[in-house]
């Protein structure tokens with residue numbers, strides 16, 4: 157038995173035989189073409205257009221987020237600047253295959269250098285190039301294998317065209333050797349609730365047909381599992397299935413302590429699904445997701461429309477909106493223009509907004525207007541607004557005062573930087589609430605880039621250092637009588653959710669697909685249990701032993 161580590165997406169567990177994705181096509185040679193440049197141009201145009209149409213057709217079949225992604229890929233294929241690059245190479249007498257390969261590669265390098273969200277689109281571009289070259293060669297495009305039985309798919313990084321049409325009756329789980337938690341593999345796996353692990357560097361050695369267990373909750377692939385391990389995984393998979401079909405109730409512990417369960421959303425279009433899955437409101441609305449592809453700041457009007465839609469979907473319920481969190485993994489061209497060596501430590505979050513205060517003021521105006529408009533229609537929500545990446549008491553006071561100037565009644569801050577957690581008692585003198593972003597809090601506490609597969613093992617919110625910081629904020633919340641929510645991925649881990657409540661969290665917000673698991677887990681423990689399990693985790697030396705100690709305490 158061996159364990160391979162990666163970043164788990166969601167909480168599922170699956171077992172089965174491995175089937176590997178075909179290797180990419182060999183790179184074309186750059187020998188001169190034997191055809192005329194005109195002939196090569198005609199071949200390229202035909203191939204590019206056929207690939208674009210095929211991607212659109214796949215998108216139309218798949219629908220939902222997959223359709224948007226595939227249509228974006230079809231547009232990439234026919235991007236005029238790529239066409240210019242290809243033509244320049246054909247004019248030098250190169251073959252169509254080589255011209256496509258080389259032009260796409262230069263675009264890929266540019267995207268990769270941009271890093272973050274755009275960097276992770278590089279895989280999409282590679283996939284388009286492979287499809288065009290396969291078409292030119294008259295061979296099938298590399299894609300998902302079909303071994304004739306259900307399988308665990310192992311790939312370098314899946315392209316949207318592949319994930320969109322995965323046959324979910326056949327694919328038991330996904331493992332990728334590359335890609336981070338914001339890659340398309342991860343996004344689509346979340347949307348379709350596919351068990352997935354990304355960035356599993358050592359999965360390169362897995363062989364076709366060997367049986368493995370994929371545990372997304374702990375981020376581990378177990379090779380050569382024992383019969384006992386297989387049985388345990390099977391029991392967990394069944395428990396998840398029954399949690400998913402259990403009645404939807406408000407979040408609560410076994411002793412009746414309320415723990416509201418809220419949704420993390422990046423677009424108001426996700427509201428209906430969240431409500432159907434039992435979200436009691438929104439704990440984190442990531443406004444920057446609406447504008448990732450905009451080169452200019454959104455207008456007040458554009459924003460108001462989106463916010464009204466969001467607030468209107470949750471009448472009478474709490475909706476926590478985060479002002480734009482630009483920078484690092486989520487660069488917004490209109491807020492982050494300067495190149496920074498370490499963007500995660502740079503002018504991001506509230507720092508970037510403060511440097512472009514007009515944009516922040518406009519966003520607060522749009523939020524206040526949307527709030528007023530939905531209330532006037534009788535369908536308003538309880539709007540809370542918070543700032544990301546707040547690292548000082550002064551920043552807290554600044555943001556809360558500014559939000560109040562715009563009539564925002566409940567203004568708070570995200571605790572994502574250790575300094576804010578350590579001074580939470582003073583931060584909460586000013587803020588109406590705190591919401592702990594465990595993704596960034598873990599990144600900054602362990603000094604491990606959350607997007608980097610090679611340091612993924614450090615990015616574990618079970619680390620007792622992170623738990624201590626959460627305890628600090630929980631205690632400050634209790635002392636001030638102010639709410640402390642959790643809105644990072646940690647809240648979606650069923651046992652860690654119990655620990656977080658034991659440390660003083662008063663609500664939990666997560667991807668809506670995780671709500672059922674967390675709801676079922678909370679119902680198993682009283683507040684005293686949660687505190688006892690949290691103490692056990694806090695006493696550990698590292699993340700793995702904290703998880704083990706919590707499991708042992710939970711079993712008592």
Ligand code: PEP
Pocket residue numbers: 440442481572592593594595596597643644645
């Ligand atoms: C976090 O950092 O935990 C968080 C919720 O914010 P984001 O993941 O959007 O950075």
Ligand code: MG
Pocket residue numbers: 544572593595596
């Ligand atoms: Mg964050």
